[in-house]
Amino acid sequence: METTEVVRAFIHPEDERARRQLEAVPGFSAAVKAFLKVGVERYEHGTSMAGKIRLGPDQLPHLYHRLPPLCARLGIAEPEFYLEMNPAPNAHTTGDTRTFLTVTSGLVEYLDQEEFDAVLAHECGHVACRHVLYHTMAALLLQGASFSALTSMFTLPMQLALLYWQRRSELSADRAAAAVLGGAPPVVGTMVRLSGGPKSVTGGVNIDAYAAQADAYDEMLSSPWDGMLQGWAVMAQAHPFAAVRVREIRDWAGRPGFDGLAHALVENENARRCAQCGAYRQPEWKFCQHCGTAAQP
Numbered sequence: 001m002e003t004t005e006v007v008r009a010f011i012h013p014e015d016e017r018a019r020r021q022l023e024a025v026p027g028f029s030a031a032v033k034a035f036l037k038v039g040v041e042r043y044e045h046g047t048s049m050a051g052k053i054r055l056g057p058d059q060l061p062h063l064y065h066r067l068p069p070l071c072a073r074l075g076i077a078e079p080e081f082y083l084e085m086n087p088a089p090n091a092h093t094t095g096d097t098r099t100f101l102t103v104t105s106g107l108v109e110y111l112d113q114e115e116f117d118a119v120l121a122h123e124c125g126h127v128a129c130r131h132v133l134y135h136t137m138a139a140l141l142l143q144g145a146s147f148s149a150l151t152s153m154f155t156l157p158m159q160l161a162l163l164y165w166q167r168r169s170e171l172s173a174d175r176a177a178a179a180v181l182g183g184a185p186p187v188v189g190t191m192v193r194l195s196g197g198p199k200s201v202t203g204g205v206n207i208d209a210y211a212a213q214a215d216a217y218d219e220m221l222s223s224p225w226d227g228m229l230q231g232w233a234v235m236a237q238a239h240p241f242a243a244v245r246v247r248e249i250r251d252w253a254g255r256p257g258f259d260g261l262a263h264a265l266v267e268n269e270n271a272r273r274c275a276q277c278g279a280y281r282q283p284e285w286k287f288c289q290h291c292g293t294a295a296q297p
Helices: 003-010 013-023 028-037 040-051 067-074 105-110 113-128 132-147 149-181 185-196 207-221 224-235 242-253 258-272
Strands: 080-084 091-095 099-104
Touching (some): 013 028, 013 149, 040 080, 040 099, 040 132, 067 113, 067 258, 080 105, 091 113, 091 132, 099 105, 105 113, 113 132, 113 185, 132 149, 149 185, 149 224, 185 207, 185 242
Parallel strands (some): 080 099
Antiparallel strands (some): 091 099
16 A cells, blocks of 8 residues: 555545535745744754754663654655653654754653553654644744733634644554554554553553443533533643543544454554665665665565
């Protein structure tokens, strides 16, 4: 299965619909062009290189080596991979033509290895789905609005449109993570940890009961008043509520065709390995930069 077909298979329909609505916002295309001209990627590269630890084969390799197989499965180039000191468990990816994936020290300490992989696969899913440019725009617009009420007034419609789409884009990235890892449990485990606490506290959570909270939440939204209140509650959020994400990913991973998609991603990973040395090749390489062997067509 071609990489583009794989990506189309896990893009959530609400993500696609919201993206089209976002791109129809007056002035959006001009804003994107202006955004690309100001050198955001160069800014991110400089601040990351100077203020964080760049992970690699010779720098905390036990963390770095979790990333290349996930990138290979999704058919993307490896983002620059950084670790920053922050006790809050978090990860984010910025850029567009050049991408930067950052994980916090809190995330590394908080999650087990499989859950850490789920977060990395989720971030790689954003790259594969071409979400990262708009995510970066949303973050900078919100940052600018926090400094200036005037900026906030003029950019508020675009901020809200970006956040509305971003919440739906997270569902696509969750799907990518589940497909890359061969099932929903690592994604579900991550959601449970980040909403309820470390595994020592949440290891015994009843996942069926937790997912059912999302159904109860949907029933509550049928009330006009509650629907309005919850609309206000999520308006400025970049992510859907965790229980909703758990229900969504469990439902999707249980559908026919999921196993075939997961298998296709494993085949993608195998195709990215150099036949001579076994190292992962980047998509744009004509020769393996590890051993010099010509890439197979």
